[in-house]
Amino acid sequence: MRQFRELPRRGPSAPPLALAVGTFDGIHRGHQAVLKEAVGLARRSGWTAAALAFDPPPEAALGLPVPPRLGNPDEDAGLMADLGLQELYRIPFTAALGRLTPGAFAERVLAWTLRCGAVAVGRGFRFGAGAAGGTGELTQLGLRFGFRVAEVPPCMQGRRAVSSTRLRLAVQAGRLDEAAELLGRPWLFRGRVVTGRRLGRTIGFPTANLEGPQQAQPPRGVWAGRCRLVTRSGPGRWWGFAGNLGVRPTLGSGLAPTVELHLLGFRGRLEGRTLEAQFLKRLRGERKFKSLAGLSAQIGRDVQAARAALKGA
Numbered sequence: 001m002r003q004f005r006e007l008p009r010r011g012p013s014a015p016p017l018a019l020a021v022g023t024f025d026g027i028h029r030g031h032q033a034v035l036k037e038a039v040g041l042a043r044r045s046g047w048t049a050a051a052l053a054f055d056p057p058p059e060a061a062l063g064l065p066v067p068p069r070l071g072n073p074d075e076d077a078g079l080m081a082d083l084g085l086q087e088l089y090r091i092p093f094t095a096a097l098g099r100l101t102p103g104a105f106a107e108r109v110l111a112w113t114l115r116c117g118a119v120a121v122g123r124g125f126r127f128g129a130g131a132a133g134g135t136g137e138l139t140q141l142g143l144r145f146g147f148r149v150a151e152v153p154p155c156m157q158g159r160r161a162v163s164s165t166r167l168r169l170a171v172q173a174g175r176l177d178e179a180a181e182l183l184g185r186p187w188l189f190r191g192r193v194v195t196g197r198r199l200g201r202t203i204g205f206p207t208a209n210l211e212g213p214q215q216a217q218p219p220r221g222v223w224a225g226r227c228r229l230v231t232r233s234g235p236g237r238w239w240g241f242a243g244n245l246g247v248r249p250t251l252g253s254g255l256a257p258t259v260e261l262h263l264l265g266f267r268g269r270l271e272g273r274t275l276e277a278q279f280l281k282r283l284r285g286e287r288k289f290k291s292l293a294g295l296s297a298q299i300g301r302d303v304q305a306a307r308a309a310l311k312g313a
Contacts, residue, residue, distance in 0.1 A: 019114060066214075072191075074190070102129075106141035125138070125151075189210070193273050194209050195271050219285075225261075239263045242299070243261040
């Protein structure tokens with residue numbers, strides 16, 4: 001799948017786009033429905049299946065609070081490609097874009113620049129300055145500028161629609177089974193392993209310190225789970241872990257939250273490599289210990305608890 005960080009002017013000889021427009025952070029089942037609609041439209045018409053997403057999101061450009069991410073951009077792109085998307089326009093939302101009226105956005109971006117033959121959006125989609133345009137107006141503008149609009153109904157899980165807000169709340173509350181249902185796959189945290197203070201090595205429990213985007217995370221504490229290396233050739237084997245999410249209160253105040261994983265049975269260097277982790281069971285909350293010896297003894301118990309929790313997982 002080809003990716004673009006800006007909007008190139010598509011030439012008249014290029015096939016029209018069947019374009020999915022949305023946030024597409026985390027690629028939950030609602031996102032998947034919109035993306036699949038664009039892929040289906042493209043295949044039926046011989047067009048190119050594409051998606052348009054704003055990254056950073058509009059909230060950042062407008063000075064509004066930006067919610068934690070639900071997914072990793074690289075993982076999201078891979079999921080889009082698996083669904084059949086051929087092009088991804090992941091562009092920043094700028095002040096100039098924010099000033100476009102719904103009509104100007106439809107004409108300049110969708111019709112003139114991207115040459116859309118069809119646009120797929122979710123119900124409740126808003127666009128244009130002040131979010132003034134909805135799907136009804138987009139349909140009318142499509143008739144004027146030569147593209148059709150497919151409005152995808154909400155994807156339901158139980159009696160409620162799948163949404164980014166619902167998914168974020170499920171992750172942050174530790175309801176990871178619910179998150180998996182909303183995603184259609186297990187929820188994973190992905191991050192690059194960075195060099196930490198190496199304190200874990202000195203007390204006998206080396207950890208992989210993950211640096212990722214400001215991604216939504218489960219409640220702080222010690223978790224049992226499994227993780228795997230992500231390489232160009234694909235994910236590797238799963239390793240069990242005992243991991244800590246939090247601020248490490250024993251080591252002092254003012255520390256930034258971290259994700260630290262002690263891989264069970266793993267030997268080797270991980271710095272600079274990418275891991276994705278699946279959190280399966282919360283073992284305990286964070287605690288402050290009087291000494292490193294007390295912390296080390298508790299980690300030993302946590303490792304044993306993680307091994308027991310992961311049997312058969």
